[in-house]
Amino acid sequence: MPTDYVHQLDNGLVLLGEPSDAFQSAAFSLLISAGCRHDPAGQAGLASLSCEMMLRGAGDRDSRHLISDLENLGVERSESVGVSQANFSGATISASLIPALSIYADIVRRPHLPEDQLEAGRAVCIQELRGVEDDPGQKLMMELRRRHYPDPWGRPSHGEQDDLAKLTAADVQQFFTNRYGPRDAILGIAGNFDWQEVCNAADELFGDWKVQADYSPITEMAPSKDTHLTYDSNQSHIGLAFPSIPYRHPQYFEAWSAVGVLSGGMSSRLFSEVREKRGLCYTVYASLHTQRERAAVFCYAGTTAERAQETLDVTHSELVRLGEGVQAEELARLKARIKSSLIMQQESTSARAGSLSRDWYHLGRIRPIEEVAAKVDALTAESINAYLAANPPETFTCLTLGPQPLELPNGIS
Amino acid sequence: MEFRKHRLANGLEIVAECNPAAHSMGLGFFVRTGSRDETPELAGISHFLEHMVFKGTPRRSADDVNREFDEIGAHYNAFTSEESTVYYASVLPEYQGAALDILADIMRPSLRESDFEMEKKVIVEEIQMYLDQPPYGMDDRLKQICFGDHPIANSVIGSEASVTALSPDQMLLYHRDRYSSDNLFVAAAGKVDFDALVEQCEELCGAWEASKPQRTTPPVAMQPQVEVKPNANCTQQYVLLLRDAPAAGDDARFAAKLLTTMMGDDSGSRMYWDLVDSGLVESASLGHYEYQGVGMFYTWVACEPEDTAANLARLHKLFEEAEQSGFKPEEFEQAKNKVKARVVLGNERPRSRLFSVGGNWLQRREYRAVTDDLEAVSSVTLDEVMQVLAKYPLSQYATAAVGPLKSLEG
Numbered sequence: 164m165p166t167d168y169v170h171q172l173d174n175g176l177v178l179l180g181e182p183s184d185a186f187q188s189a190a191f192s193l194l195i196s197a198g199c200r201h202d203p204a205g206q207a208g209l210a211s212l213s214c215e216m217m218l219r220g221a222g223d224r225d226s227r228h229l230i231s232d233l234e235n236l237g238v239e240r241s242e243s244v245g246v247s248q249a250n251f252s253g254a255t256i257s258a259s260l261i262p263a264l265s266i267y268a269d270i271v272r273r274p275h276l277p278e279d280q281l282e283a284g285r286a287v288c289i290q291e292l293r294g295v296e297d298d299p300g301q302k303l304m305m306e307l308r309r310r311h312y313p314d315p316w317g318r319p320s321h322g323e324q325d326d327l328a329k330l331t332a333a334d335v336q337q338f339f340t341n342r343y344g345p346r347d348a349i350l351g352i353a354g355n356f357d358w359q360e361v362c363n364a365a366d367e368l369f370g371d372w373k374v375q376a377d378y379s380p381i382t383e384m385a386p387s388k389d390t391h392l393t394y395d396s397n398q399s400h401i402g403l404a405f406p407s408i409p410y411r412h413p414q415y416f417e418a419w420s421a422v423g424v425l426s427g428g429m430s431s432r433l434f435s436e437v438r439e440k441r442g443l444c445y446t447v448y449a450s451l452h453t454q455r456e457r458a459a460v461f462c463y464a465g466t467t468a469e470r471a472q473e474t475l476d477v478t479h480s481e482l483v484r485l486g487e488g489v490q491a492e493e494l495a496r497l498k499a500r501i502k503s504s505l506i507m508q509q510e511s512t513s514a515r516a517g518s519l520s521r522d523w524y525h526l527g528r529i530r531p532i533e534e535v536a537a538k539v540d541a542l543t544a545e546s547i548n549a550y551l552a553a554n555p556p557e558t559f560t561c562l563t564l565g566p567q568p569l570e571l572p573n574g575i576s
Numbered sequence: 577m578e579f580r581k582h583r584l585a586n587g588l589e590i591v592a593e594c595n596p597a598a599h600s601m602g603l604g605f606f607v608r609t610g611s612r613d614e615t616p617e618l619a620g621i622s623h624f625l626e627h628m629v630f631k632g633t634p635r636r637s638a639d640d641v642n643r644e645f646d647e648i649g650a651h652y653n654a655f656t657s658e659e660s661t662v663y664y665a666s667v668l669p670e671y672q673g674a675a676l677d678i679l680a681d682i683m684r685p686s687l688r689e690s691d692f693e694m695e696k697k698v699i700v701e702e703i704q705m706y707l708d709q710p711p712y713g714m715d716d717r718l719k720q721i722c723f724g725d726h727p728i729a730n731s732v733i734g735s736e737a738s739v740t741a742l743s744p745d746q747m748l749l750y751h752r753d754r755y756s757s758d759n760l761f762v763a764a765a766g767k768v769d770f771d772a773l774v775e776q777c778e779e780l781c782g783a784w785e786a787s788k789p790q791r792t793t794p795p796v797a798m799q800p801q802v803e804v805k806p807n808a809n810c811t812q813q814y815v816l817l818l819r820d821a822p823a824a825g826d827d828a829r830f831a832a833k834l835l836t837t838m839m840g841d842d843s844g845s846r847m848y849w850d851l852v853d854s855g856l857v858e859s860a861s862l863g864h865y866e867y868q869g870v871g872m873f874y875t876w877v878a879c880e881p882e883d884t885a886a887n888l889a890r891l892h893k894l895f896e897e898a899e900q901s902g903f904k905p906e907e908f909e910q911a912k913n914k915v916k917a918r919v920v921l922g923n924e925r926p927r928s929r930l931f932s933v934g935g936n937w938l939q940r941r942e943y944r945a946v947t948d949d950l951e952a953v954s955s956v957t958l959d960e961v962m963q964v965l966a967k968y969p970l971s972q973y974a975t976a977a978v979g980p981l982k983s984l985e986g
Contacts, residue, residue, distance in 0.1 A: 185597060188921050227849070234844045234910050237917020254921055286855020294858045294878060296811035299708050395809045397704040428646035429630075430639070439638060442697035445705050467704050496646040503649030503668050506599050510925045 169529065170362045174374050176345035178365045179519040179529055181353040183509075189354030190254035190512035191264065192520040195271060197342035198247040199322070200315035204382035205329070208288055208322015211244045212330055213338045215284045216276045217251075218242070222269030226280065229266065238263045244320040246454065248524070254513045257355040261364045268368035271343055278332040285327055292321045299396045300446070300465055303564040306392065307402035308452075311459055311560040314383045344375025351519030354512035390561055391568035399471035399565030401464045403482060405556040407451055409458040410525040416538045417550035422451045422460055423497045424489045424547075425481065430496060432481050437464060443474045449482070455525055460556070468566050479559070479572045486555025488548035501539050505532055579933075579943040582774045587758035587786050590777050591943065593765045593933045595926070601766035602930030603675050603773075604664035605683055606938050609754035611730035612658045612867075613791055620734015621742055621750050623656040624699055628747065629663065630654070631691040633681045638691065641682055648674045651927070658728055659791075659867055660938055666927040669767040673776060676762075680780035683755060692744045699739050706733065711814035711876070714805060714978045721801050722818045722974035726794060728870050756787035763934035766926025793869035796820050802975040806982045812858060813881040813979030815888060821864055821871035821968050824939040830952045831960040832864045832871065832968075837911040838903050838961075839894070839970065840875060844910065846894050851877075856887055862970075868939065873970060881980045888984060895970040908958050919949050 168180035199210040219226045233240060233253075240253040251271065255263050295302050309317040350369075352361060394400075408418050426433045426449040437447045449462035462482065466474040508514045509532065522530045563569050581591045610622050632638040645652050645665065652665035652675075663682070665675045706712040719729035733739075762777055764770075798820050822828040840847040840862025851860040857879035865872040879887050922928055923946045936944045977984055 186924060188924060226853070230844045231906075231910055235913045237913050237920075239918065239921055240843075256917055256920055259917075283853060283855040287852075290812075290855060290858035290879070293811045293880065297710055300705075396708045398701070398708050429642035430646040435639065435642065438698060439642070442694045443701070445698055445702040465705055465708075466701055496643065499647055499649035500651075501649070503600070503651065503666075506668060507651070507666060507925070507927075510599055512924070 168358055170365065172345060172366065172370055174345040174370070174372055176348040176350065176365070176369050176372065177523055178362060179349065179351040179523055180356070180358050180361060181515050181519055182356055182358050183353070184355055186355040186512055187256055188254055188512050189257050189260040189352060189356045190252070190516040191260070191350060191352045192250060192252040192516045193267060193271065194248045194250055194349040194520050194524060195343055196247065196347040197249040197338070198245050199318050199320040200246045200381060201338070201342055202315075202318070202322065204384070206326050206334060207318070207384070208327040209330055209334055209338050210249065210342075211320050211322055212284055212288050212327065213335050214242055214244050214249045215287055216280070216335050217270050217274045219277055219280045219284065220275035221266075222273045224266070224269065225275070226277070229270070233263065233266055236263050246316055246318060246320070252513065252517065254354075260352070260356050261360065264364060265368055272372055274339065276332065276335055276339060281332045281335070285330065288322065288327050289324060292324055292327070295321065299394055299398070299400050299564055300463065303392070303400040303402050303562060304461060304463055306387070306564070307404055307461060307560065307562040310387055310562055311404040311461075312457065314386060315381055316454060316457060318384070341375060341378065345369060345372045346374050346377060349520045349523045351516045351523070353515035353519060390563065390571060392562070392564040393566070394564045396565055397467065398465045399468050399563060399569070401466070401471065401475050401478065401569070402562045403462040403479060404459050404560040405482065405558060407458040407460050408554070409455060410453045411455065414550050416542055417547045418458075418554070419451050420494065420497055420542055421485060421489060421547050421551055422449055423501070424493045425449045425485055426462075427497055428500050432485070433462070433478065436481055437474065437477055441473075441477065443470050443477065447478065453525070471563070471565065472569050475563070475569050476572060482556045482559070486551055486557065488551055489544055491544045494542065494544050494547065498539055498542065502536065505536055577945065579945070580770045581943075584757065584778060584782055586782065586784055588777065588781050588784065589761040589937070590774055591761065591763050591933060591937050592768045592770050592773065593929055593943070594768045594770055595766055598766040598926045599668075600666055600926050601669050601672055601764060601768050602664060602666045602927040603672065603679065603764045604662055604762070604930055604934055605679055605760055606763055606934045607661040607755055607760040608659070608789070608791070608938065609661055609759065610657050610659040611732045612727040613754065614730055618742070618746060618750060619731060619738035620699070621747060622661055623733055624695070624739060624742060625747055625751060626654050626656045626661050627695045627699060628687055628692065629682050629685045631688065631695060632686050633684055634686060635681055636678075641678060644674070644678050650675055656732055658730065658732060662934065664927075664930060669769070672769055673772065676773065676776050677780065680777070683760070683781075685751070687744055687747055687751065689744050692747070696739060699733075700736055703733055703736050703739070710807060710810050711816060711978045714814065714816060714976045717803065717805075718816050718818050718974060718976035721803050721976055722798055723796055723820075724799060726796050726870070727792060728796070728867055753787050753789060756789060757781065757784040758786040759789040761937060763930060763937060765929035765933050791868070796870050798972070798974065800972055800974055802984065804977045804981060804984055806980070807978050808980060810979040812878045813884045813977065813981050815877045815884065815975065815977045815984070817875035817973040817975055819873050819968060819970070819973040821873040822866070822964060823869050823871045824866040825868070826871065828960065828964050829864070829866055829871065831956045831964045832873075833915060834908065834911045834953070834956055835961050835964055836862045836864045836873065837915055838907050839898060841911075841914070844914070846898070847891065850890060850894055851887060856883060856890070860891065866939065873968060873973075875973070884981060885984060892971060899965055899969055899971060902962055903958060905958070908961070912953055912956070915953050916950050919946060919953065
């Protein structure tokens with residue numbers, strides 16, 4: 164069935180659909196290969212600034228008309244820039260879907276990138292960067308990711324203030340020309356819509372979009388090696404990362420469910436050992452972050468300074484203990500949670516549209532929910548433990564942020 | 577879509593929006609208690625009790641509660657506000673009975689002393705966590721600056737000192753008075769088996785006692801004072817403005833919602849175009865919050881410290897311009913279109929409907945279908961918006977700020 168809802172244009176753009184008349188809405192997620200890993204040396208933040216400029220007028224609408232028209236169509240929208248892609252997503256009532264898509268075609272194909280608004284766009288990006296400084300937990304995890312992955316894969320999309328200050332309108336125009344195009348573009352749509360109508364609209368809106376060059380030099384930035392960031396905060400913020408396997412890997416579900424045992428639901432190991440039994444934290448979690456070619460588990464705990472060492476030690480020992488394997492009962496609970504998540508995800512058009520686009524990026528195909536359910540059913544404690552025995556969490560990247568550094572357990576860099 | 581309700585002999589009400597086409601269901605206990613019902617020596621007890629509710633019952637240990645919820649794949653949590661404490665779970669329809677069994681059981685927690693002391697530590701961590709995230713803390717403080725000793729100004733989380741001083745006996749008494757059968761109700765939405773729900777509530781909650789609980793709702797008097805808390809660690813300056821506004825029971829709340837959408841929505845509003853789009857601020861938005869007998873217009877601004885005075889002057893001018901010159905019909909139309917689309921989008925999932933059904937019952941003991949809210953938004957006139965603005969002028973407010981600045985004067 165899923166193959167019925169894939170439509171690839173000659174220029175490369177892939178349209179994916181999941182129509183369902185159970186909704187009054189439809190949602191879309193448009194991925195463009197314009198992420199921050201394409202920021203050239205000395206221009207960290209260019210992908211973000213470009214994305215910010217995209218909505219400041221496009222086609223025959225100026226900045227105000229563009230936003231007003233989207234709002235009159237009832238589009239709840241968001242734009243974000245990741246390492247690999249810029250994501251333009253939105254949801255609206257069904258009747259507004261195609262008019263909304265036609266505005267988005269203008270945005271990604273015919274943006275004005277007005278020079279007289281460059282300073283405003285730059286100021287927005289710099290404000291965002293400054294905001295992160297006041298959120299120590301977010302700052303820590305951003306810096307941990309930067310230290311754990313080889314550059315450019317751990318870059319924060321916000322960029323650097325000094326680089327942002329130097330970017331010009333010509334830089335933005337150049338980035339747009341190089342990166343915005345149908346090559347590797349993915350448009351996933353879920354909800355109440357007519358597939359054939361949407362295919363026709365996509366042909367009309369994107370069919371003559373010229374393919375951008377297949378050229379993406381990556382400039383590596385020097386890694387940071389420090390393991391502590393001094394910060395005058397009430398809590399100490401602790402981050403630990405260890406390598407894992409990406410979504411497309413055959414054993415991904417084993418790796419993912421092992422992390423679920425660690426940190427999925429309130430009966431999971433981290434929540435019960437660190438928070439419930441010892442009262443060390445309010446927030447503690449681990450999650451598997453996957454890119455197409457690499458993945459890692461990122462773990463966070465925030466606690467007052469005097470209990471930070473114990474929190475780090477207990478959290479670290481739970482991560483190491485995971486290497487000894489999981490119990491059948493833990494897996495049974497996890498499967499119940501996954502099953503209900505899969506079904507509840509079908510109640511959200513935005514969640515489904517995002518999944519369609521991501522699946523295509525990672526796998527080059529749509530992965531039906533039934534297939535995910537079958538893979539989850541097939542998981543056993545033995546299959547997970549075989550994965551863990553071969554890939555025990557034992558080498559970690561650790562970063563702490565707070566009033567004082569902590570003593571790192573062995574095996575941590 | 578069908579609304580059903582039932583009342584047990586002890587006063588406990590059960591309300592549900594039953595949608596046979598849904599894949600899942602949301603279920604919750606809504607308790608009519610929060611920080612506004614606390615005396616100063618009990619500050620933070622509603623929120624602390626919310627944590628303790630998960631710590632076990634005569635039938636279940638804390639581990640059992642977490643484990644059993646996870647075994648049925650429930651997405652569950654709880655939150656405490658100024659006037660309600662809500663416990664909820666989203667589950668597949670076949671687990672309705674199992675979810676209710678756990679939820680009803682934990683409404684009668686053991687409140688063991690050892691758990692009490694352990695959980696205090698977690699709450700202290702929660703307080704410390706918020707203190708690291710400006711402007712948290714100042715939002716509570718601003719309610720006190722604006723509304724003085726009105727109970728709505730009580731802090732939900734309390735302070736480290738007030739929470740540390742609480743005793744298990746105080747909590748037992750508070751629980752007895754506030755978690756009584758006539759001070760909470762059960763709400764459900766999605767694929768609900770209502771007859772089974774009522775039958776099981778009768779069995780599990782039928783013996784709970786009523787307490788005829790009281791809540792005082794004195795009139796509010798807004799005091800337009802300013803308080804600035806210097807914090808050299810902050811990078812940005814955070815400024816919050818607050819004044820009273822239409823309350824939950826006031827039909828003008830829809831006009832208030834449209835007013836804040838035109839004025840201070842996070843996209844496409846006057847504040848957006850003047851302050852956010854231009855990059856003058858990191859963020860600036862205005863929202864309307866409704867409570868029993870009192871409402872709030874709450875403005876949040878984050879910006880670079882040196883631009884603060886100029887930004888606040890611009891913001892004040894926007895408020896005055898709206899009061900003097902009103903809004904254009906196309907702005908009003910755009911706000912209506914936006915709010916209506918949000919109502920539709922925000923109500924597709926059973927778990928969202930649960931909060932809508934529960935919230936309407938909590939505030940007004942009424943059921944409102946999605947279409948009722950859409951019609952209410954459609955029928956608001958610009959005159960009604962201007963009446964709200966005349967009665968609750970945005971240009972008069974109390975101010976609280978936290979950040980590098982010692983004063984907000986330019």
